[in-house]
Amino acid sequence: MMINKEFWNGKKVFITGHTGFKGSWLSLWLSSLGAIVTGYALMPPTRPSLFELCNIDQLITSVIGDVRDSEKLLQVMQETQPEVVIHMAAQPLVRDSYKNPVDTYAINVMGTVNVLEAVRHCPSVKGVVNVTTDKCYENKEWIWGYRENEPMGGYDPYSNSKACSELVTSSYRNSFFNPSDYAKHGVAVATARAGNVIGGGDWAADRLIPDCINALLNNKKVMIRNPNSIRPWQHVLEPLSGYLLLAQGLYEKGVCFAEGWNFGPDDNDAKPVDWIVKKICEQWGQNATYEVDGGVHPHEAHYLKLDCSKAKMRLNWQPKWNLEYTLESIIYWVQAYNKKADMRSICLQQIDDYMNHNNEVVKWIIT
Numbered sequence: 306m307m308i309n310k311e312f313w314n315g316k317k318v319f320i321t322g323h324t325g326f327k328g329s330w331l332s333l334w335l336s337s338l339g340a341i342v343t344g345y346a347l348m349p350p351t352r353p354s355l356f357e358l359c360n361i362d363q364l365i366t367s368v369i370g371d372v373r374d375s376e377k378l379l380q381v382m383q384e385t386q387p388e389v390v391i392h393m394a395a396q397p398l399v400r401d402s403y404k405n406p407v408d409t410y411a412i413n414v415m416g417t418v419n420v421l422e423a424v425r426h427c428p429s430v431k432g433v434v435n436v437t438t439d440k441c442y443e444n445k446e447w448i449w450g451y452r453e454n455e456p457m458g459g460y461d462p463y464s465n466s467k468a469c470s471e472l473v474t475s476s477y478r479n480s481f482f483n484p485s486d487y488a489k490h491g492v493a494v495a496t497a498r499a500g501n502v503i504g505g506g507d508w509a510a511d512r513l514i515p516d517c518i519n520a521l522l523n524n525k526k527v528m529i530r531n532p533n534s535i536r537p538w539q540h541v542l543e544p545l546s547g548y549l550l551l552a553q554g555l556y557e558k559g560v561c562f563a564e565g566w567n568f569g570p571d572d573n574d575a576k577p578v579d580w581i582v583k584k585i586c587e588q589w590g591q592n593a594t595y596e597v598d599g600g601v602h603p604h605e606a607h608y609l610k611l612d613c614s615k616a617k618m619r620l621n622w623q624p625k626w627n628l629e630y631t632l633e634s635i636i637y638w639v640q641a642y643n644k645k646a647d648m649r650s651i652c653l654q655q656i657d658d659y660m661n662h663n664n665e666v667v668k669w670i671i672t
Contacts, residue, residue, distance in 0.1 A: 306550050307550075308338075310338050312556075313339060314338060314339030315340070316341065316556075317386060317388045317429070318387055318388070318389045319345065319382060319385060319389070319430075320343070320346075320391050320393065321391070321393055321416075322344075322346050322395060323346050324344065324346040324349040325394075325397070326504070326509065326541065327544075329355040330656075331391065331393070333364070333656065335549075336365055343365065343381070344365050344366065344368065345378065345381055345382075346369070347394075348369055351509060358642075358649075359652060360649065373412060373415060375419040378419050378423050382423040386427065388432070389431065389555075390420065390430055390432070390433045392435045392436060395416070395436075399463045401463070403461060403462065412466075414466055417435060418473055420433075421477040425477075431491060431555070432492070432556040433492065433555070434555070435470065435494070436497050436544075437470050438463075438464065439501075439610075440459060440463065440609065441459060441471050442456070442457065443455070443458025443459070444609055446608050448608070449612070450610045451567070451609075451610070451612060452567070452612045452614075453564065453565040457469075470496075474494060478494045487559055493555040493562060494555075496564075496566065497544065497565075497568060498565060498567050498611065499544035499569065500611055501537060501539070502543075504542070504631075505651070505652070506638070506648070506652070507541075513529070513581060514581075514585075516528070516529075517586075517595075521585075521639075524591075526596055527582055527585075528596060529595055530578075530597075531578055532582075533577050535575050535577050535610070537574065537610045538574055539568075539569060539628075539631065540634065542625075542659045543568065543625070547622050550621075567612060568613060569613050572610065579597075581632070583595070584628075585636070588633060626659065
């Protein structure tokens with residue numbers, strides 16, 4: 306399979322969480338493919354935000370709403386009659402989940418319930434992708450990647466809430482969208498689990514790349530919490546391409562894709578935090594440096610990666626950009642932003658590069 310512009314052109318797509326980092330990139334991508342996009346989310350969670358920077362509300366129908374508001378969510382979905390639903394609205398931060406566990410569960414678990422309930426009452430929907438996280442697995446800190454049939458778990462409230470979202474999706478699929486009854490209901494439901502997503506336009510607090518960029522832009526030393534923690538780093542476009550392929554497969558081929566899917570980088574891009582920060586400082590130049598923050602921090606997984614064999618075999622999905630190229634593309638994005646370039650054009654150029662397998666960062670706009 307490949308992302309088919311003819312498939313997406315004119316397709317009605319409903320995205321929750323469209324004002325966030327991943328949601329903004331996905332909205333831009335779908336809009337460029339000709340999709341008719343409705344976004345449903347709270348106001349952008351950061352300022353600045355990619356959503357406002359790229360004026361995404363000029364490209365799609367943007368509805369400000371809370372996934373905990375089941376009545377409004379249902380109303381908007383019924384009014385817009387989408388064919389594909391991609392659920393990304395979430396409280397996405399581990400450290401925030403320790404501070405606000407109740408809100409984390411309410412958003413990530415009941416928000417999923419509300420989205421799936423709305424789908425039940427919206428007969429136009431044919432495919433649903435619920436985006437969770439690689440942290441939904443019971444993490445045993447082992448050296449090989451987790452496969453889609455591994456047990457759900459989650460140490461912290463964020464990770465556990467996403468495991469719960471997976472279980473909610475499984476229950477709804479069994480109870481209301483059962484593959485054996487597909488001829489009757491016509492809805493295929495899947496989940497997507499991605500690793501640590503990075504890219505230009507992420508200003509979230511307590512995330513490695515935004516913390517690095519903030520420090521560098523302010524000529525400060527980069528502070529890191531867990532230098533030896535290993536994560537499956539990938540550019541935001543990598544999992545988004547997986548979500549698009551999966552949604553396309555659900556719509557075109559139905560229940561054969563209605564299950565959980567991993568979208569992560571190749572093994573050689575699972576790197577420790579200090580490797581990432583060192584590379585960023587090298588590419589940034591200007592004598593950029595970093596040091597370890599020796600304070601007390603909440604528990605975070607030390608080692609976690611995904612086995613993506615199933616997506617590679619059955620969806621023909623492959624990571625395209627290695628980690629060094631990804632970091633180079635982020636540094637270029639930030640430098641363009643710093644020079645007040647047209648950031649929508651920068652993002653669309655990077656999307657085009659990605660779709661065309663271009664592995665050389667294009668710098669024609671600001672150089």
